[in-house]
Amino acid sequence: MRQARKRRQGVDAELLIHDAARLLPDPSRRRFLRQVGSLGALAMLTGCNITDAPSAEKTLRKISEFNDWVQARLFNPNRLATTYPDSAVTRPFPFNAYYPEAEAPDVDEERYRLILDGLITNKQPWTLQQLADLPQETQITRLVCVEGWSAIGKWTGVPLRSFLERVGADLTAKYVHFVCAEGYFSSIDMPTALHPQTQMTLAFDGETLPTRLGFPMRIRIPTKLGFKNPKHVIGMTVLNNYTGGYWEDQGYNWFSGL
Amino acid sequence: MRTSSAETITRDLDLIHPLYVRITHWINAVAVFIMVGSGWQIYNASPLFAFAFPPSLTLGGWLAGGLLWHFAGMWLFVANGLLYLVLGLKKSHFRRKLLPIRAADLVGDIGAALTGRLSHADLRVYNAVQKLFYLGVLMAGVVIVASGLALWKPVQLKELAALFGGYEGARLVHFFAMASIVLFLVIHVVMALLVPRSLRAMIRGR
Numbered sequence: 110m111r112q113a114r115k116r117r118q119g120v121d122a123e124l125l126i127h128d129a130a131r132l133l134p135d136p137s138r139r140r141f142l143r144q145v146g147s148l149g150a151l152a153m154l155t156g157c158n159i160t161d162a163p164s165a166e167k168t169l170r171k172i173s174e175f176n177d178w179v180q181a182r183l184f185n186p187n188r189l190a191t192t193y194p195d196s197a198v199t200r201p202f203p204f205n206a207y208y209p210e211a212e213a214p215d216v217d218e219e220r221y222r223l224i225l226d227g228l229i230t231n232k233q234p235w236t237l238q239q240l241a242d243l244p245q246e247t248q249i250t251r252l253v254c255v256e257g258w259s260a261i262g263k264w265t266g267v268p269l270r271s272f273l274e275r276v277g278a279d280l281t282a283k284y285v286h287f288v289c290a291e292g293y294f295s296s297i298d299m300p301t302a303l304h305p306q307t308q309m310t311l312a313f314d315g316e317t318l319p320t321r322l323g324f325p326m327r328i329r330i331p332t333k334l335g336f337k338n339p340k341h342v343i344g345m346t347v348l349n350n351y352t353g354g355y356w357e358d359q360g361y362n363w364f365s366g367l
Numbered sequence: 368m369r370t371s372s373a374e375t376i377t378r379d380l381d382l383i384h385p386l387y388v389r390i391t392h393w394i395n396a397v398a399v400f401i402m403v404g405s406g407w408q409i410y411n412a413s414p415l416f417a418f419a420f421p422p423s424l425t426l427g428g429w430l431a432g433g434l435l436w437h438f439a440g441m442w443l444f445v446a447n448g449l450l451y452l453v454l455g456l457k458k459s460h461f462r463r464k465l466l467p468i469r470a471a472d473l474v475g476d477i478g479a480a481l482t483g484r485l486s487h488a489d490l491r492v493y494n495a496v497q498k499l500f501y502l503g504v505l506m507a508g509v510v511i512v513a514s515g516l517a518l519w520k521p522v523q524l525k526e527l528a529a530l531f532g533g534y535e536g537a538r539l540v541h542f543f544a545m546a547s548i549v550l551f552l553v554i555h556v557v558m559a560l561l562v563p564r565s566l567r568a569m570i571r572g573r
Contacts, residue, residue: 169435176438183523190522191533251534253521256413256430259534332522360431362438367522 170360177364184366186300190331193249198314199260204321205335207293207355213320214290214341221325227286227346230277237325241311243267243275248306250331252338253367255356264329266310270303278347286352287328288344295339295354297330298364306331309342334365383490383568388460391451392569398447399548401426401440406545408433415542438519445512461505468498487562504551511544 204210222234247265254260273280280303286296301307310329311318318324323340330338336356346352357363384392404426411419412430427433455461472495479485480496493501517528517537531537559566 166432166435169432169439172439172442173435183520185523188523188525191525251521253534254413255434257409257415257538258413356431360435362434367520 173362176362180364180366181298181300184300184332186304190250190306190367193251193261195249195263197261198249198263200314202262202313202322203258203260205254206340208291210321215320216290216325216341218325221343223326223342224344225276226344227348228279228282229347240267240309240326243272245311246308248308248331250306252331252335254335255361255365263314264308264310265312265315266308266326266329268305269307269309269328270305272309273302273347282347283349284347284352286346286348287339287342289339290341290343293339293355295337295357296352297333297337301330301332301366304330304332332367334367336361337365382572384572386572387451387454389569389572391447394443394447395451398440398444399552401436402444403545403549405433405436405440409437410542415538441515448508448512464493465498465502468495468502473499487565490565490568500551500554504548507544507547507551511541511548514541514544
């Protein structure tokens, strides 16, 4: 862990946004299990002291890690998410984030650079135009939100696999970590990063990706829940160390595969 | 040491609920409590219908807590349920206790139940209404697990999800399976309180 952090910090200050994200105000963080105290009935049945929230949370997080392991084994790298006809696209596509729509970050297209770091041979930063010049693919797939709702979108962009191959990423590494302009961050397993439908999305429904959906680039992963599809991505790191994520660190399951 | 078959039969006849039924019953009670409480928490994050569950009746404090409980509780619910089903099939429990359900018995027993004349004198024998209720809740249990798997893995298990009409269909099925189980639970608990001997039988076996 320490080694990876050092490497990240040594290369580019912009990736420090990852750490800045941890300092963001977070009222919901400690709301966890608050209501557990009212569950006297369950405590009586089990004889356990489940009002002891920290230990209950610790146990539940251990089980969540076990679920990460189970899901990695259930994940079939060749299994494609269902694709839909154009008529099935949800218009308008819902906005969802931990901040209101008006606060979605305005990324300056001219100054934008995608910063690469970690186990990647060619760490040259990418402009938006350079990304747009790469071969693009379009998919119409369902985004499933951790909250339960779902919506179908038409996403166009660069398959992440082809990009990772192009920049000489170590495809045997365990994780790919993403950093976003607003301070959001998340990480995924390499098999999912290499899945044929995992995409660096630059356009939605035939138009340049709007700010509300993650301009200039979002990672679209139809095999994972929506919060594992980071928007406004400005940094990408390939590494062997677990780095969690903005929501994952607060209790959402890390793998969150569909 | 082996007991003779005659002894076994006498012991079985004497027993209202064998030990494995009682153990899996109470583990299931805890598991259902966890799954419903955390499920309501998850529902409230994005309600399917124009209502939300009172937060005081939900488990986990917020969505992530509810999800952690739900995806931990599922192992308990499924493992315990499978144990019950396997042992029940092996011992012909379902065939002996829950079948057959005859239409004539059902009509008669519903009439008796509604007029408060349904007998619970012998707790070893279920009347037709009970048989239907227990079979129904067992099937709701199977449906809730299948639709839950489809919601958890709508890509890896997309054929299963397709059975429910896709992800959104599975959400509806999962909700109504929950509603059936909760409705069963309300009647089940009321009946147990009306016939306290049945509660004692589920603890002590007789």
